[in-house]
Amino acid sequence: MTEPYRMPGRPAAERADAMPLNRHHPESKPHDDAAPAWPRERLERWLLMLGALLLLAAGIGLRGPTPSDEPRFALVAHHMVASGNWLIPHRGSDWYSDKPPLFMAAQAWSYTLTGNWSIAFLLPSLLSSLGTLWLVYDLGRRLWGHRAGLMGALALLCTVQFVFQAKRGQIDPTVTFFITLANAGLLRHLLLGPHWRAFWLGCFAAGLGVITKGVGFLPLMMLLPWLVAVRRRWLWMPAVTGSGAQWTGGLLAFAMAIALWMVPLLLYVHLHQSNEARAYLHDLFFNQTVNRYVHPWNSFQPPWFYLTVIFTSWLPLSLALPGLVPAWMERLRAHDARILLPLGWIVMVIVFFSLTRAKRDVYIMPALPMLALCAGPYLEDALRQRMLSCVAKGFLLLLGGAALGIGVAALGFHPDVAERFAAARQLGKQTSLWWSLCIALGAWLLLQVAIFRRHHAGAAVLAGMAGVWVIWGFGMAPLLARASSPAALVDRVERTIGPHAELALVAWKEELPLAFARPLVDFGFVTPWHQQLASAIRWQAQAPSQRWVLVLADVMAPCIIPAATVDVGVTSGHDWRLFRSDAVAPSCRDGLVPTGALEDWGGIDSRR
Structure with a gap:
C-alpha cells in the first residue's frame, strides 16, 4: 500500500505510519487491499444487506403511484413501453423536458423484467438504495475497517429521508446512488490510491448522474478539498501522481456517460426538425438547469432551510451530531483527510443548494450517504455517552x-382535527384502520424503549425505526394509496360512457391516465387549460355521439353548462365532470372561448 504523506516534525507516535492497524479503531490505517474478511464480518455484511432488502422492500407491489411526482414518472415510463420511444420522454402528448429520461427508462426496463407496474415503478429506487447502502459500507470498511462501515450503513438505514x-417511485434515490458511486470512486483513488480505474468509474458515474437529474457533476467538487489536503500535506494522503492523459481520462469518462444519451438525442432532434424539438432542447438544457437555479419559479425557501431538513428529515442520525462533531473536529485538527474530503464535500453541496431561492428537502439527499460514512467510525462511541443515549431513547x-396518543384519541374521541385529516386524505371507511396502525406504530416504539x-x-x-418502516410499507402507504386512488372515479366514467366511446382529458392530473385501461386523448399537459378545453370542444364536435370529455370542474365556466354534465366524483381533492357536446354553451361552439373568459383562468398554473 502506498505510504501516506508524513507531517514533518511530528513525533513518531503521532505519525500515521506509527499507528497500530486495528480493524475496529477509527484511527487505524485505511486498507484497500480487499483482504479476506473474518467469517463473522462476512456474516454481518450479508445480514446487513438481507435486513436492508427486507426493510426497504416491505410493501412493494401493494400500491400504485401516488401524487405528486410518482404518477408523472410512471406515466412517462408507460409511454416508453407502449410507444417504443425510450429516448424522448412523453407526458401524454407533450414532450417531457423537466428531467432527462434515465430514471423513467429504468422504470420501463423494470416493467419488461417483472411485467408488473406496481413493482416496476418502485424497483429502481429499491435497487439504487441498496446499492448506496453497500457503497457506504464498503467505503467505510476500506477507510476505517469493517465495524465503521457497518455502523455507517446502519446509520443510513435508520435515517428517515x-x-x-x-420506498418512493421518485428520481432522487437513483441520482443519490450515482453520486455516491462517483464519490466512492474518487475517494478510493484520492485516499487509497492511486487507483485510476476507480477514478474513471467515479467520473463515469457522475456523468450518469447528470443524465438522471442534472446534478451528477456534484462529486467532482470533491477535488477541491483534496487539493487543500495535498497542498497542506494532510495525513492518509497517498502520493497520487499520474500523467495528464490519466487525469484527462476522468473527464472523458464523464463526457462518455453523458454522450450515451446526448448523442442519440441530438441525432434524433436533427432528423426531426420542429419547433417542438427545439423547445424541448432549450427547456431541458437551459430552463430546467441554469435558469431554474438562477431564476427559480417555485419552492421558495429561506437560506437556512436546509438546517431544518438536517434536523428533521435526517433524524435520528442528526441527533448524534453533538457527539459526532467533536470527534470530527479532533480528526480535522489531526489533519485526517478521510474526514476532510467527505465532510468538506457535504458542506459544499449544502452551500450550493442554499444559494438558490428554490429549495426542496430532497436536493441535499445525495449528501446524506457521505454524512453516514463520516459517522460510522465514531457513532458507537457517541452513543455510549449518557446524554446521547438518553436523547436517542427520548x-x-x-x-x-x-403516535399512540393520537391514535387512541382519534379512535376514542373523534376530534375535529382527526376528522379533517381523514377527510383530506379520503380515508373514508378505512379511517379506523389508519388510527389502529398509528397505535401499533406507537406501541412498537415504546416497546423498544422498554x-x-x-x-x-x-x-x-x-429496531424501532425498522418497525416504523415495516408498518408504513405494509399498512399505511398502501392504505393512503388506495384512499387517494382514482379507481372509483374511473369506474363511474367507464359505466357512464360504455366500452366503445372515445374519451378525452382536459386539465388532467398525471394519475388519471394511469388508472384507465382504454386509449385516451389529451391536448397537452402544460398547455393552458382554456386552450385544452377549446381543442376538446372541436375534437368532440367531429363525432358528438361517441366522444366524451373528462374535465376538472374548476375550468368549465363559462363554456360548459354544469347541469348538463355528469358528476363523477372527487379524487386527489378535485371535483371532476364528464360531458358530451350538448353541454357546451352556444357561445363556445366550434371551440371559441370568449375573450372575457380568459380571466377565469387567471392565477391557475397549468403546470400545477
Whole structure:
C-alpha cells in the first residue's frame, strides 16, 4: 500500500505510519487491499444487506403511484413501453423536458423484467438504495475497517429521508446512488490510491448522474478539498501522481456517460426538425438547469432551510451530531483527510443548494450517504455517552408516545382535527384502520424503549425505526394509496360512457391516465387549460355521439353548462365532470372561448 504523506516534525507516535492497524479503531490505517474478511464480518455484511432488502422492500407491489411526482414518472415510463420511444420522454402528448429520461427508462426496463407496474415503478429506487447502502459500507470498511462501515450503513438505514425515498417511485434515490458511486470512486483513488480505474468509474458515474437529474457533476467538487489536503500535506494522503492523459481520462469518462444519451438525442432532434424539438432542447438544457437555479419559479425557501431538513428529515442520525462533531473536529485538527474530503464535500453541496431561492428537502439527499460514512467510525462511541443515549431513547419515547396518543384519541374521541385529516386524505371507511396502525406504530416504539431501557440505545433506535418502516410499507402507504386512488372515479366514467366511446382529458392530473385501461386523448399537459378545453370542444364536435370529455370542474365556466354534465366524483381533492357536446354553451361552439373568459383562468398554473 502506498505510504501516506508524513507531517514533518511530528513525533513518531503521532505519525500515521506509527499507528497500530486495528480493524475496529477509527484511527487505524485505511486498507484497500480487499483482504479476506473474518467469517463473522462476512456474516454481518450479508445480514446487513438481507435486513436492508427486507426493510426497504416491505410493501412493494401493494400500491400504485401516488401524487405528486410518482404518477408523472410512471406515466412517462408507460409511454416508453407502449410507444417504443425510450429516448424522448412523453407526458401524454407533450414532450417531457423537466428531467432527462434515465430514471423513467429504468422504470420501463423494470416493467419488461417483472411485467408488473406496481413493482416496476418502485424497483429502481429499491435497487439504487441498496446499492448506496453497500457503497457506504464498503467505503467505510476500506477507510476505517469493517465495524465503521457497518455502523455507517446502519446509520443510513435508520435515517428517515433515506428510507422514505427508497420506498418512493421518485428520481432522487437513483441520482443519490450515482453520486455516491462517483464519490466512492474518487475517494478510493484520492485516499487509497492511486487507483485510476476507480477514478474513471467515479467520473463515469457522475456523468450518469447528470443524465438522471442534472446534478451528477456534484462529486467532482470533491477535488477541491483534496487539493487543500495535498497542498497542506494532510495525513492518509497517498502520493497520487499520474500523467495528464490519466487525469484527462476522468473527464472523458464523464463526457462518455453523458454522450450515451446526448448523442442519440441530438441525432434524433436533427432528423426531426420542429419547433417542438427545439423547445424541448432549450427547456431541458437551459430552463430546467441554469435558469431554474438562477431564476427559480417555485419552492421558495429561506437560506437556512436546509438546517431544518438536517434536523428533521435526517433524524435520528442528526441527533448524534453533538457527539459526532467533536470527534470530527479532533480528526480535522489531526489533519485526517478521510474526514476532510467527505465532510468538506457535504458542506459544499449544502452551500450550493442554499444559494438558490428554490429549495426542496430532497436536493441535499445525495449528501446524506457521505454524512453516514463520516459517522460510522465514531457513532458507537457517541452513543455510549449518557446524554446521547438518553436523547436517542427520548426520540423513540416522543415519537411513540405521539403516535399512540393520537391514535387512541382519534379512535376514542373523534376530534375535529382527526376528522379533517381523514377527510383530506379520503380515508373514508378505512379511517379506523389508519388510527389502529398509528397505535401499533406507537406501541412498537415504546416497546423498544422498554426492551433496551438500560443499554444499547443504537439497537433500540434501529429496531424501532425498522418497525416504523415495516408498518408504513405494509399498512399505511398502501392504505393512503388506495384512499387517494382514482379507481372509483374511473369506474363511474367507464359505466357512464360504455366500452366503445372515445374519451378525452382536459386539465388532467398525471394519475388519471394511469388508472384507465382504454386509449385516451389529451391536448397537452402544460398547455393552458382554456386552450385544452377549446381543442376538446372541436375534437368532440367531429363525432358528438361517441366522444366524451373528462374535465376538472374548476375550468368549465363559462363554456360548459354544469347541469348538463355528469358528476363523477372527487379524487386527489378535485371535483371532476364528464360531458358530451350538448353541454357546451352556444357561445363556445366550434371551440371559441370568449375573450372575457380568459380571466377565469387567471392565477391557475397549468403546470400545477
